[in-house]
Amino acid sequence: MAKTLTPEEAERHWARSKGLMWLTLAIWFFFSFVIHFFVDSLNGIVIFGFPLGWYMAAQGSLIVFVILCFWFAGAQNRIDEEFGVAED
Template sequence: MSEKQKKASAYWKENVRYLFILLAIWFAVSYGAGILFKDTLNEIKMGGFELGFWFAQQGSIYVFVILIFAYVRLMNSLDKKYGYDE
């Protein structure tokens, strides 16, 4: 395996690791906070709404958008690390 292939393989391995971590966070927020822990979170009010309801309706969307920006930032640093930035 050439040096270029090793570099590309390491790049994609790290990229997929970032994807799994970020998607796990999104899953935990959307499924965990919106469904599993809904009853516990509903004891807390936020803007007049129960927190479990808020996470199920809007919180997971906000977290997803934040994760998109985090992914962009992570990928920019990953590109620089492996020399793929232009």
């Protein structure tokens, strides 16, 4: 049975969840847009024979997005467990 949160607990839970959401969106924005603004500058750095700008556009951002999804799910689950509202 799910725990019923008091209004104060619900507000704290939402504040933590909202903070996590904004952090996740900031990371997403950085790897979606900011990195790509500097692709020409990053192409001067070569890793394993590939220019870093090209690699971040082709693969790096996608890898970060997948990691970000798993990290977000785990962090949100920890917040839910802290407040006793985690799913089984």
